[in-house]
Amino acid sequence: MSDRIDHDSLYRLAESQAGYFTAEQALQTGMDRSTLLHHARPGGRYERVRRGLYRLRHFPSSPHEHVVAAWLDLPAPAVVSHESALELYELSDVIPNAVHITLPREKRGRRPRAGVKFHMLTQAPSPNEVRRVDGVLATTPERTIVDSLEAGTQPEQIELAIGQALERGLTTPRRLRSAADDRSNRVRQFIDRVLAEHAA
Structure with missing residues (x-):
């Protein structure tokens, strides 16, 4: 399944949204929920902000x-x-x-x-x-x-x-x-x- 995930597309989308993306947006790139949860574990590439909302872990912060x-x-x-x-x-x-x-x-x-x-x-x-x-x-x-x-x-x-x-x-x-x-x-x-x- 992971080879069908368009990580670059998700990153570009999150980049345009101050590093944030929704679970729905991740699913649209070919990621399934279990993979999303895997990447959102402590130390993973994403941070879970709240239910349905995630952030790229090392994305620079912005004023807005x-x-x-x-x-x-x-x-x-x-x-x-x-x-x-x-x-x-x-x-x-x-x-x-x-x-x-x-x-x-x-x-x-x-x-x-x-x-x-x-x-x-x-x-x-x-x-x-x-x-x-x-x-x-x-x-x-x-x-x-x-x-x-x-x-x-x-x-x-x-x-x-x-x-x-x-x-x-x-x-x-x-x-x-x-x-x-x-x-x-x-x-x-x-x-x-x-x-x-x-x-x-």
Whole structure:
């Protein structure tokens, strides 16, 4: 059986995910569960993080691997969002106290693990509001900024995030205004004010 396992493919996949992979991903490379458990024993090539989630034992750590580990084994279309997406884009100085994940409303019965906060939004992100960042699917910068503002992130952190996102070319005033179009008056007015100040 081991000669049919595509270890290189699994390594490349894990490499793109901060060293993490799911049991399902390992099985898709031709590995059976007993082989996976063998490699996850103490001193083996993999570390078992929790049920269904593994990590390459000697893979270098990265600043956002806790986000990857929280998101990776969640069902699609889970996306990293709010302050955790700000963290991924390195926008603002906010330090999230949990990994923020947006799930569709039909998943509202799912209970988050410790250190994870679920957001069940009426308007789940559309495909054009999501992109891959550091091995995870995350909301776009403009969607992230608007969601964070609406969820109560400190206004000065949102102002900082907007300025940084514009300066680094991660978004545009038009895309920010478009993201705020269907939000509350408070959110739209805030975005308009900060954009006007930035343009002055």
